[in-house]
Structure formats: structure tokens, C-alpha cells
Amino acid sequence: MSGALDELIALMARLPGLGPRSARRAALALVQKRKVLLEPLAGAMAEVAASVRECLICGNVGTGEKCDICLDPKRDGRTICIVEDVADLWAMERAQVFKGRYHVLGGTLSALDGIGPEDLNLPRLAARVEQDGVEELILALGATVDGQTTAHYIADMLEGRGVRVTSLAQGVPVGGELDYLDDGTITAALNARRSV
Amino acid sequence: MSGALDELIALMARLPGLGPRSARRAALALVQKRKVLLEPLAGAMAEVAASVRECLICGNVGTGEKCDICLDPKRDGRTICIVEDVADLWAMERAQVFKGRYHVLGGTLSALDGIGPEDLNLPRLAARVEQDGVEELILALGATVDGQTTAHYIADMLEGRGVRVTSLAQGVPVGGELDYLDDGTITAALNARRSV
Ligand SMILES: [Zn+2]
Ligand SMILES: [Zn+2]
Numbered sequence: 001m002s003g004a005l006d007e008l009i010a011l012m013a014r015l016p017g018l019g020p021r022s023a024r025r026a027a028l029a030l031v032q033k034r035k036v037l038l039e040p041l042a043g044a045m046a047e048v049a050a051s052v053r054e055c056l057i058c059g060n061v062g063t064g065e066k067c068d069i070c071l072d073p074k075r076d077g078r079t080i081c082i083v084e085d086v087a088d089l090w091a092m093e094r095a096q097v098f099k100g101r102y103h104v105l106g107g108t109l110s111a112l113d114g115i116g117p118e119d120l121n122l123p124r125l126a127a128r129v130e131q132d133g134v135e136e137l138i139l140a141l142g143a144t145v146d147g148q149t150t151a152h153y154i155a156d157m158l159e160g161r162g163v164r165v166t167s168l169a170q171g172v173p174v175g176g177e178l179d180y181l182d183d184g185t186i187t188a189a190l191n192a193r194r195s196v
Numbered sequence: 197m198s199g200a201l202d203e204l205i206a207l208m209a210r211l212p213g214l215g216p217r218s219a220r221r222a223a224l225a226l227v228q229k230r231k232v233l234l235e236p237l238a239g240a241m242a243e244v245a246a247s248v249r250e251c252l253i254c255g256n257v258g259t260g261e262k263c264d265i266c267l268d269p270k271r272d273g274r275t276i277c278i279v280e281d282v283a284d285l286w287a288m289e290r291a292q293v294f295k296g297r298y299h300v301l302g303g304t305l306s307a308l309d310g311i312g313p314e315d316l317n318l319p320r321l322a323a324r325v326e327q328d329g330v331e332e333l334i335l336a337l338g339a340t341v342d343g344q345t346t347a348h349y350i351a352d353m354l355e356g357r358g359v360r361v362t363s364l365a366q367g368v369p370v371g372g373e374l375d376y377l378d379d380g381t382i383t384a385a386l387n388a389r390r391s392v
Contacts, residue, residue, distance in 0.1 A: 004243040005257060011237045015222040021375065022213035028282050029212050030241065031248050031257050041207045042241035045226065047200040049234050052227050061201065061227050086224055 005031070057128070059104030059121045061086055069101055076100045078135040080128070082154065084108055084142065092140060095186040100138070103128065108146040109153055117153065125154070129163050138190070139167035201227070253324070255300030255317045257282055265297055272296045274331040276324070278350065280304055280338065283375045288336060291382040296334070299324065304342040305349055313349065321350070325359050334386070335363035 005027060013023035030038040054060070055067035062068055069075055079100030083089045089102050105120045117123075128134060139154060141147035155165045168190060201223060209219035226234040250256075251263035258264055265271055275296030279285045285298050301316045313319075324330060335350060337343035351361045364386060 004240060004247050004259075008237070008240040008244050011233065011240055014233060016225050017214065017218035017221055024283060024286060025213055025375075026211040027244075028257075031244060031282075034245060037207065037210060038241055038245050041204070042238055042245060044200060044204040044207055045234055045238035045241065048204050048223075048227060049230060049238060051200050061224075063200075086227075087220060090220060 057124075058102050059086075059106060059124075060089055060102060074099075077132055079138065080134055080136070081138045081140050082125070083140050084147070084150075088140060092186060092190075095183040095190070097183075097187045097190050098138075100136075103137075105141075105150070108141060108144070108150040110146045110149075117157075120150075122154070122157070126157060129158055129161055134163050136164045136166060139165065140190075141167070253320075254298050255282075255302060255320075256285055256298060270295075273328055275334065276330055276332070277334045277336050278321070279336050280343070280346075284336060287375045288382060288386075291379040291386070293379075293383045293386050294334075296332075299333075301337075301346070304337060304340070304346040306342045306345075313353075316346075318350070318353070322353060325354055325357055330359055332360045332362060335361065336386075337363070 008030070009020075009023050009027045012018055012026050013020050015023075018026065030041065051063050052061055053063070053065075055062050055070055056065050057070040058067060060067040060069060064071075076099055080103050081089075081092060081098055081100055082103050082105060083092065084105055084107060086104055089104055092098050092102070103121065103125050105122065105125075107115055107120055109115055109117065109120070129137070137154070137158065139151045141151050151167055158165060168186075204226070205216075205219050205223045208214055208222050209216050211219075214222065226237065247259050248257055249259070249261075251258050251266055252261050253266045254263060256263040256265060260267075272295055275294075276299050277285075277288060277294055277296055278299050278301060279288065280301055280303060282300055285300060288294050288298070299317065299321050301318065301321075303311055303316055305311055305313065305316070325333070333350070333354065335347045337347050347363055354361060364382075
């Protein structure tokens with residue numbers, strides 16, 4: 001086996017959801033489908049590396065300093081939905097029910113993993129609430145211990161700032177991750193949101 | 197979401213073992229680990245596209261007209277192991293028990309899928325047996341209907357050519373794929389091979 005192929009397999013195995021065996025299968029598929037898969041994928045990766053960046057406002061991914069959602073005048077900046085990561089933002093968008101903007105934390109607080117407020121996109125959230133006339137923060141965090149710890153931290157942090165803090169309620173299963181839920185569940189959870 | 201990222205996700209979802217959700221997760225991981233994952237992976241793909249090709253003798257992947265195994269003088273060219281695909285060849289090599297060379301069919305005969313002898317790397321096999329003084333062909337094909345049909349086709353094709361045709365026996369589970377087996381199972385199957 002060539003060194004380049006070994007290297008490709010080792011890198012593929014570092015992608016989430018791919019173990020050593022599926023990384024080998026994927027690399028072989030790339031070699032065997034050079035024109036229709038390998039070359040377009042190499043090109044798409046180079047393009048993404050050159051063009052995709054993190055939104056300075058919300059932490060979403062996009063192609064400029066501000067993402068499409070932060071730039072869209074039809075999105076309501078007075079309502080901000082807090083998500084753990086960009087995959088959760090995409091899950092919310094697929095449900096097509098939320099018309100506000102987002103704030104991507106980049107994780108949740110975790111005593112076990114040593115993740116504190118300064119490790120998350122929290123300082124920018126405080127500044128945003130202060131400056132942008134935010135009226136409601138919707139916490140769309142998982143119903144895990146860490147997710148709920150993070151929700152309470154945010155509610156405490158913003159107490160007395162005149163912003164309503166709600167959270168997705170009905171339909172988010174205990175221990176469930178947002179990105180696994182179907183659109184209907186997310187819609188129900190959003191419509192039944194409650195004050196924290 | 198940017199067009200380049202959509203394109204990347206669509207291409208990732210075409211890799212074996214990755215569904216739409218894991219393709220999104222993988223693409224996000226690439227964006228978030230640009231320096232340590234995305235850029236090296238794009239580079240490895242370009243390198244593989246430029247350097248990796250199919251061995252003209254056996255169908256293995258390598259960097260020249262002949263693969264490392266076909267070029268290695270320590271490998272015994274009188275014994276050839278027939279495998280369905282390169283992943284199976286790799287599984288045999290990981291077991292470190294076979295010292296001969298290989299022939300990669302690129303699939304199995306399948307009436308259902310309309311795959312006939314001319315769709316596989318079979319004509320080259322006949323020529324190889326004729327020219328290279330092959331004494332034993334070891335069929336390392338799956339214990340599936342199509343795998344066994346292919347085994348019998350090869351045994352019939354080479355009848356009267358003075359080559360011994362054996363097949364992996366003990367240890368290959370019914371309906372099992374070689375690439376899923378552990379090294380010990382492969383070793384046992386090879387050592388207990390029988391004439392077809
Ligand atoms: Zn944004
Ligand atoms: Zn070869």
C-alpha cells in the first residue's frame with residue numbers, strides 16, 4: 001500500500017463516525033471512484049478551506065465575517081436561540097420553524113471535562129444581549145446534566161438584564177441530542193418553550 | 197450555509213458507511229479542525245489522486261504499473277490468492293500468514309446484479325495462470341451464494357490447466373465478508389484450505 005494511501009486512511013479514521021475499517025473502505029472507494037468522488041471531494045475541501053469561516057457574531061459557519069443568518073434582514077435579532085454547536089443550528093434550520101438568530105456556544109459547561117465559561121462563546125453572548133436589544137433568549141441545549149448546567153449558568157448570567165430566558169421543553173428526550181431529533185419534535189419543543 | 201460546504205457534505209455522504217447525518221458531522225469537524233484535519237486531508241487526497249493507481253498484474257492499488265506485492269521478489273508467484281476486492285487483500289495481509297501473490301477480481305459473479313465474467317478481472321487471471329507458472333490458486337471468496345458461484349466458475353475455467361485450486365475453508369462464517377474477520381480466523385481458514 002502506498003504511503004499516500006496510508007496517510008489518507010489515517011486521516012479519514014479521525015473523522016467522527018469513521019473507525020479504522022470504515023476509513024479503509026472509504027479510502028478504497030475514493031481510489032476506485034477517482035473522477036466522480038476523489039477529485040471532486042479534494043476540490044470541495046480546498047474550496048471549504050479557502051472560503052468557510054466562523055461568523056464573528058454568532059459562531060455559525062459561513063463565507064464572510066457575518067453568516068447568512070446574521071446578515072438576513074428578515075431574521076428577528078430580538079430573539080436568539082442558543083445552541084451547543086453548528087450541527088444543532090442546522091437541525092433547528094431544517095425544522096424551518098425558528099425565525100430569529102442564533103448563538104453557537106461551541107460546547108457546554110462540564111466540570112468533568114474542565115470546560116468553563118471562558119472556554120465557550122459566552123462573553124460574546126453577554127455583549128450581544130447588551131448591545132443588540134435582545135428580548136428573548138431561547139436555550140436549545142440538550143437535556144443532559146451539562147446542558148442543564150449551562151442553561152442555568154446563562155439564566156443566572158443574564159438575570160436583571162431585562163431579557164426573557166426560555167428553553168425548549170416538550171419533546172426533547174432526556175439525554176437526547178438535538179441533532180438526532182426529527183423536525184416535528186423540534187417544532188413541538190420550540191412551540192412549548194417555557195421560562196427558565 | 198455556504199455552497200462549498202453543501203457540496204462537501206453531499207460528497208462525503210457518498211462515501212461507504214457515511215449517511216447524511218454523519219456526513220454533516222464529518223464536514224463540520226473538517227471546518228472546525230482546519231489545520232489538523234481539513235488541510236492535511238485535502239492534501240492527502242490530491243496526493244492519492246496523483247500517485248495511486250491499479251496494478252496491471254493483480255488489480256491491487258499501488259503507485260506504479262506493478263504493486264509492491266507483485267514487485268516483491270520474496271513473494272511466491274506460484275501461489276495466488278483470489279480476493280473479491282482490495283479491502284479483502286488488506287485483510288489477508290494484516291493476518292501476515294500468506295506469502296504468495298494476489299489477484300483482485302473487483303467483485304463476484306452475480307446473476308441478480310447482472311455481473312458476468314467479462315465484468316470481473318477474470319481474463320487476466322487465465323492469462324496469468326498460463327504464463328507465470330502458477331501452481332496453486334487459493335480462492336479467498338466470501339461464503340455467499342455469489343462468492344461460491346464465482347469459486348466454481350474459476351475452478352471450471354482452469355480445469356485441466358494443471359493448477360491446484362483450493363479455497364479458504366474452516367473459519368469463514370456463512371454469509372460473512374472477509375474484511376470483517378479477525379486475523380486468527382483468516383489464519384485458520386488459510387491453513388485448513390481444501391481442494392474445490
Ligand atoms: Zn452569524
Ligand atoms: Zn500487483
